[in-house]
Amino acid sequence: MTMEADPTGEVAGQDGSPSAPVGPAPGASSTPGASSSPVGPAANAARAADRTLISIHNLKTYYPIRAGILRRVVGNVRAVDDVSFDIRRGEIFGLVGESGCGKTTLGRTLLRLEEPTGGSATFDGTDLLTLRGKSLKKARRRMQVIFQDPVGSLNPRMPVSDLIGEGLLAQATPENHWADRKVRDKRVGDYLEEVGLRRDYSRRYPHEFSGGQRQRIGIARALALDPEFIFADEPVSALDVSIQSQVLNLLADLRERFSLTFLFVAHNLSVVQYISDRVGVMYLGKLVELADVGDLYANPRHPYSVALLSAVPDPDPRVRKKHLVLKGDVPSPAAPPSGCRFHTRCWLREKLGNPERCVTEDPPLRVIEPGHVSACHFAEDVSDRVVSQVVQKQDVIETAVAADEAG
Ligand SMILES: Nc1ncnc2c1ncn2[C@@H]1O[C@H](COP(=O)(O)OP(=O)(O)O)[C@@H](O)[C@H]1O
Ligand code: SF4
Ligand SMILES: [Mg+2]
Numbered sequence: 001m002t003m004e005a006d007p008t009g010e011v012a013g014q015d016g017s018p019s020a021p022v023g024p025a026p027g028a029s030s031t032p033g034a035s036s037s038p039v040g041p042a043a044n045a046a047r048a049a050d051r052t053l054i055s056i057h058n059l060k061t062y063y064p065i066r067a068g069i070l071r072r073v074v075g076n077v078r079a080v081d082d083v084s085f086d087i088r089r090g091e092i093f094g095l096v097g098e099s100g101c102g103k104t105t106l107g108r109t110l111l112r113l114e115e116p117t118g119g120s121a122t123f124d125g126t127d128l129l130t131l132r133g134k135s136l137k138k139a140r141r142r143m144q145v146i147f148q149d150p151v152g153s154l155n156p157r158m159p160v161s162d163l164i165g166e167g168l169l170a171q172a173t174p175e176n177h178w179a180d181r182k183v184r185d186k187r188v189g190d191y192l193e194e195v196g197l198r199r200d201y202s203r204r205y206p207h208e209f210s211g212g213q214r215q216r217i218g219i220a221r222a223l224a225l226d227p228e229f230i231f232a233d234e235p236v237s238a239l240d241v242s243i244q245s246q247v248l249n250l251l252a253d254l255r256e257r258f259s260l261t262f263l264f265v266a267h268n269l270s271v272v273q274y275i276s277d278r279v280g281v282m283y284l285g286k287l288v289e290l291a292d293v294g295d296l297y298a299n300p301r302h303p304y305s306v307a308l309l310s311a312v313p314d315p316d317p318r319v320r321k322k323h324l325v326l327k328g329d330v331p332s333p334a335a336p337p338s339g340c341r342f343h344t345r346c347w348l349r350e351k352l353g354n355p356e357r358c359v360t361e362d363p364p365l366r367v368i369e370p371g372h373v374s375a376c377h378f379a380e381d382v383s384d385r386v387v388s389q390v391v392q393k394q395d396v397i398e399t400a401v402a403a404d405e406a407g
Helices: 040-051 103-110 133-142 160-170 181-194 199-203 211-223 241-257 269-275 293-298 303-310 347-351 384-406
Strands: 052-067 072-088 092-096 118-123 143-146 229-233 261-265 278-283 286-292 366-369 372-374
Touching: 052 103, 052 261, 072 103, 072 118, 072 261, 072 278, 072 286, 092 103, 092 241, 092 269, 103 118, 103 143, 103 229, 103 261, 133 143, 143 211, 160 181, 160 199, 160 211, 181 199, 181 211, 211 241, 241 261, 241 269, 269 293, 278 293, 278 303, 286 293, 286 303, 303 347, 303 384, 347 384
Parallel strands: 092 261, 092 278, 143 229, 229 261
Antiparallel strands: 052 072, 052 118, 278 286, 286 372, 366 372
16 A cells, blocks of 8 residues: 555644644644744654654554465455554544454554564554564563453452562562562552552452453553553443443543553444544554544544444434445455455445446545545545435435335
């Protein structure tokens, strides 16, 4: 894939503080280095780089498919296929997309829990994908993960003191004294309190806790290592709705208090909207859209994002929202469609009279508005008016089918 523009839509010359609003500054240029700031393009570029914690370029992670007695590689599941974007310091970057589109693989590759097939990724300027030995161990402490399933990720035979303590022990150095049991126990208690649990819970076992409490233990375990970055993979998906917002609020609060940066993955779009600063949308191993959360939800510019968002139920039960229904199933990531991967299901392509380009040319991510990128050849044609025309046409077809069936 050729990059026609900075995939993040990064705007040079913005305020670099982590708590700064993530939207583009008024009048800012979408071309890095082209700002008219009096301090000059070099200073702007340096500031933009300083705001970037993780920079991902053309990242690919394929899983080999083996067959036969010799277990020969006969193909690849292209779980992450040429993805590029930046995660800024202090932000919560939400990643959405249907199950199987590569969200978990992307996060796991960053943490080096999966081996990348190609591309590059840097963390605070360090090349993440070539780290080995001690430097990999050091990077692992700075980058932690919170899993979806708090029960499955905790060893049932370990008390909480050991569950949290084992990570500390593995990362003990002469400077942090984490090899000392007393130091570890004190730290475990401190971090239990940080996540809203009692210190003495450290003596209990996982089965003694509720789902929400177990997720808090998972968060304390990640936090105790003093990370800068957390990959939160569906951290509230296994929880009751009533508990979800408590855990989300805790994560948002911890982000502020510990200056954390998050890659936050969820398939629930409302959850992502609630917590994220910017959101990326993935489809079949590719990033297809990226924007500030408000922009993306109010004004999606990729036909796939439009369909995803249209499926979100309206919080008001009296509102009967019309959904844009996607045709067909997600194709196999082992044999993705040619050109634009979404072309087999794209409602916009159909509306435009099935242009050949969608089948022959892979659309690169390009800037549609400052800070808003989309990988669609016809992103400019995505508008509320076009969407409502398509939804109405769908309604007409559905009504006709229903009448046919009734007759
Ligand atoms: N260890 C693995 N071996 C082979 N295929 C895998 C493995 N892990 C994930 N996959 C495949 O990679 C694709 C992306 O999976 P995943 O990253 O888990 O997606 P998501 O988190 O978005 O649901 C899927 O097709 C999945 O079946
Ligand atoms: S490039 Fe074509 S097929 Fe792909 S999303 Fe855009 S209109 Fe649809
Ligand atoms: Mg997943």
